[in-house]
Amino acid sequence: MxxxxxxxxxxxxxxxxxxxxxxxxxxxxxSYEEQVAAATIMRPAAGFDALDSDSHLVRLNSWLGRHRIIVVFFDGEAGADQDTNLLRLRDRYAELQGHDVKVVGVTATIPQENRAAMERAGGKFPFPIVSDIDPQSPEGTLRIHRRWGRLNPANDKTLPGVFLIDRRGMVAHLGPVPKPENDIDQLIQSLAKK
The missing domain is CATH 1.20.5 (Single alpha-helices involved in coiled-coils or other helix-helix interfaces)
Known part of the structure; x- marks a missing residue:
């Protein structure tokens, strides 16, 4: 036994x-990429209202839940005509629009400077470029950049970034702030196929 x-x-x-x-x-x-992907969660995108280069009010909330949206934060000091992400999106905008994708650029420069940069780039962009400047806001200037995690905490300089909001109005977050896309070309390719 x-x-x-x-x-x-x-x-x-x-x-x-x-x-x-x-x-x-x-x-x-x-891998690091797998760990980041595992930590990424979807949360509602922070809407915003801001003036575009023609001083018209653009309301992101009017698009949320209805369209896929690409939000591009860029260095306004260099200008829209120098930002490769904006130029790529401008060149492929008709194709993206055919797949119900909206695009909006966000910068810390005033509308007049954005108009001048677009003229240097050959004319108006087919999507709005908004200015994150509102001295009357209780949050102050750069409120959109703050909400989207596009300010360097060490020096309060703006950071570039490209974000995708899905049709449900959700954007990928890594921790408390939205997570920027890694590759604009890959993003455009995936959206143009859908």
Whole structure:
């Protein structure tokens, strides 16, 4: 009777050891990209109202829940004519629009400077470029940049970034702020196929 129990314990020990070794061998450490993707969650996009280059009010909330939206934060000091993301989106806008994708650029420069940059780029852009300047707002200037995590906390300089809002009005977040897309070309390709 004792030999049978001892044999069972030895057999179970060998099975546990084999399963443990198999788990260690096949459970490879996750890459940084996989860890970031696992930490990414979808949350409602922060809407905003701002003036475009023609001083017309653009309301992101009017698009939320109805369209896919690309929001592009860019360095207004360099100008819209120097931002490669804006220029790529301008060149492919007709194709994106055919797939019900809206685009809006966000900058910290005034509408007149945005108009001048667009003229240098060959004329108006087919999508609005809004100015994140509202001295009358209780949140102050750069409120959109703050809500979207596009301010460097060390020096309050604006940060570039491209974000995709889905048709439900949701945007990927990494922690408390939206997570920018890594590759604008890949984003455009995926949206143009849908």
């Amino acid at each position: 004792k030999d049978w129990r001892l044999g069972l314990v030895l057999f179970l020990g060998v099975v546990i050891a084999i399963v443990s070794v198999a788990r260690i061998v096949t459970d490879k450490p996750h």
